[in-house]
Amino acid sequence: MRNAHEVAKVRAAERELMARLPEGALMRRAAAGLASVCVRLLVSGRAGVIGPGEGVYGSRVALLVGGGDNGGDALYAGASLARRGARVTALLAGSKTHEGGLAALRAAGGRSVDATDAADVTGTSAVTEIEAADLIIDGMLGIGGRGGLREPHATLAGHAARAIATVVACDLPSGVDADTGVVTGAAVRADVTVTFGTYKPGLFVDPGAAHAGVVELVDIGLGPYLDDPDVCLAQAADVDLWVPRPERESNKYRRGVPGVVAGSETFTGAAVLSVGGALHGGAGMVRFASAEHSAELVRHRWPEAVTTVVGESLGEVGRVNAWVAGPGLGTDERAEALLAEVLGSDLPVLIDADGLTVVARRRDLLWRDAPTVLTPHAGELARLLDDTDADQVEARRLEHVRRAAEELGSTVLLKGSTTVIAEVGRAVRVNPTGTPRLATAGSGDVLSGLIGAFLAARVPAMDAAAAGAYLHGLAGRLATAGPARDDASGDRDAPITAYDVIEGLPEAFRTLCG
Incomplete structure (x- = not known):
């Protein structure tokens, strides 16, 4: 550090x-x-x-x-x-x-x-x-x-x-x-x-x-x-300690099984990307729950994921070790019911995207004993807090992420030009690997799945969020610098997509173990 x-x-x-x-x-x-x-x-x-x-x-x-x-x-x-x-x-x-x-x-x-x-x-x-x-x-x-x-x-x-x-x-x-x-x-x-x-x-x-x-x-x-210290900047050696490693006696259940509640009939891409982030984050198995169309697309793209079509209940999903909820889920009564069920469990939960919009109006759902990780951008954090707006959050990132952790009783990862992570009673952690090329649709969905995989592997919430941000940023950088991204002139500034970030994760992990 x-x-x-x-x-x-x-x-x-x-x-x-x-x-x-x-x-x-x-x-x-x-x-x-x-x-x-x-x-x-x-x-x-x-x-x-x-x-x-x-x-x-x-x-x-x-x-x-x-x-x-x-x-x-x-x-x-x-x-x-x-x-x-x-x-x-x-x-x-x-x-x-x-x-x-x-x-x-x-x-x-x-x-x-x-x-x-x-x-x-x-x-x-x-x-x-x-x-x-x-x-x-x-x-x-x-x-x-x-x-x-x-x-x-x-x-x-x-x-x-x-x-x-x-x-x-x-x-x-x-x-x-x-x-x-x-x-x-x-x-x-x-x-x-x-x-x-x-x-x-x-x-x-x-x-x-x-x-x-x-x-x-x-x-x-x-x-x-x-x-x-009041603020810490994560280094590769720190992340290497936080990221779980498969052991000789590991199996898919011991490595952790995140449950991903994402996507809907209307919004399907977030489902595919968040499941991809979880799979490439080292999850032993991913259980995915959503509407029929999202489940169909996830089955097609990620056949290793176990998919379940659900309505307003997650009763048939099966056993998981942590939940990722919100990307592309919508903000209607069905989404609220699913989030209430997830947050009513005794498992670690990560909430992102549409899920943050729901809990902004139902902040009572956040007061729970198990770890909760929130991953808002500035606008979403402004909605979670009173008397502030996105510009104020951007201008005073440390102040607002600390306030959010205190008021919402959660580990808060504020995305943006500098990703900062706060938890009550802890030094704020800052991610050093971010790149503007991660400002692309779906990038946050990949991050949600990645952190969810770490939570399912029983990594503490603060460590899981910091490790996820670090590897996500590094994968974005590798996606811009890899051979597939170089043109004839050696230009490495080509734009990337969220799927490029998923593909960059294995190489990002390899940088940790030399």
């Missing part, structure tokens, strides 16, 4: 550590790590127009310096680059400047410009420095910043966005909320963010994650002083 901590915990850890260190030592550790990453970028040729092998000497670096500790980090890092031969200019944009950092920069041969004026006394403007830079370091605001950037920071961020230089954010892109990822106005868009001590939740969750670029962690010694 990559663990992220909110600002209050970071500040408390910093205080404990600084009490044991000489004054200024912690800032110098952070600055050394920042400078090391910047050197690597310059030497590799990724920064601006510097070519490989040309190194740091003679490169131009612009520092966007605010009045806080991040400004000090940027100044000390700039001093290190200046000592290596870089031409470093600090654009001072705060009401005050870290005196020690500025003195170090000047002693190393760097210079400074008052970024609040059109030009300094030498006639060199801040805009000119940004336009000429090979590398820009953003040190305007730190993790304590809230709200959109004000002037002159907003203007500097705009100039940096239009420059050809690589932009490196110091700890966090200025204008991004460290705890939530919320961006309420102008903010820096970084190519690389060098964060110190621990990851910050806002670096993992959109819209903040989209501003952070590649995130690199510099260890400055905070680890022993940090409390439990």
Whole structure:
């Protein structure tokens, strides 16, 4: 796991550590790590127009310096680059400047410009420095910043966005909320963010994650002083532990039997896709229950599934270990009766799509002792909660997924640009494998079946949801990158369908076991 901590915990850890260190030592550790990453970028040729092998000497670096500790980090890092031969200019944009950092920069041969004026006394403007830079370091605001950037920071961020230089954010892109990822106005868009001590939740969750670029962690010694994380980013090694493996004595029943209640006479595709997701998720057997037409199509496409035609009762389906209900089911009285029966059981249940619309008007069905997993997108989550809308959910994903888990008594997987998973009393988990190509009809149905297979294998709800999201995203990426997706020019941006995701799942699983 990559663990992220909110600002209050970071500040408390910093205080404990600084009490044991000489004054200024912690800032110098952070600055050394920042400078090391910047050197690597310059030497590799990724920064601006510097070519490989040309190194740091003679490169131009612009520092966007605010009045806080991040400004000090940027100044000390700039001093290190200046000592290596870089031409470093600090654009001072705060009401005050870290005196020690500025003195170090000047002693190393760097210079400074008052970024609040059109030009300094030498006639060199801040805009000119940004336009000429090979590398820009953003040190305007730190993790304590809230709200959109004000002037002159907003203007500097705009100039940096239009420059050809690589932009490196110091700890966090200025204008991004460290705890939530919320961006309420102008903010820096970084190519690389060098964060110190621990990851910050806002670096993992959109819209903040989209501003952070590649995130690199510099260890400055905070680890022993940090409390439990608030947000975790799943890694392949974690998913490998969560995903069930067949054992020597396994049979189809021991591997888990999900029951899928999906589709209707009108909506049939969701039934086929959710069953496909469950089968490719490792289920020993899938029992499918629906209307005649959906059952017929599932029998034709997935002959290994056991299908049952049902009306308003699931009595003839047979024994299952978990339920997946809702995709394509409809929202009428029949659908409500089937959902009430599923949620009235003592088995783990996943609710998606039409099922979420039904429980939005029958939230009483969710209060149960067995695990319940809900997989809404922003609009569906807004319907499950009061006094909110889809735009508010998208803008404040962490806030709303935590609220939903609390109010609905469920494990909630909020789909979207960043998939986040919440459960009461647990750190929110963030999925790192998502891709915009999963924004296609039926993709969510595949995810529902996949998670349902894990639930049936007795994987805890939070682990099942996180593993399903990870493998689903990875399958989507593999579907875009596989040989069948490459054209003659090597283009790997061809669109995919939900069925492509199903076909990508075996390869996604193989990445976990090497």
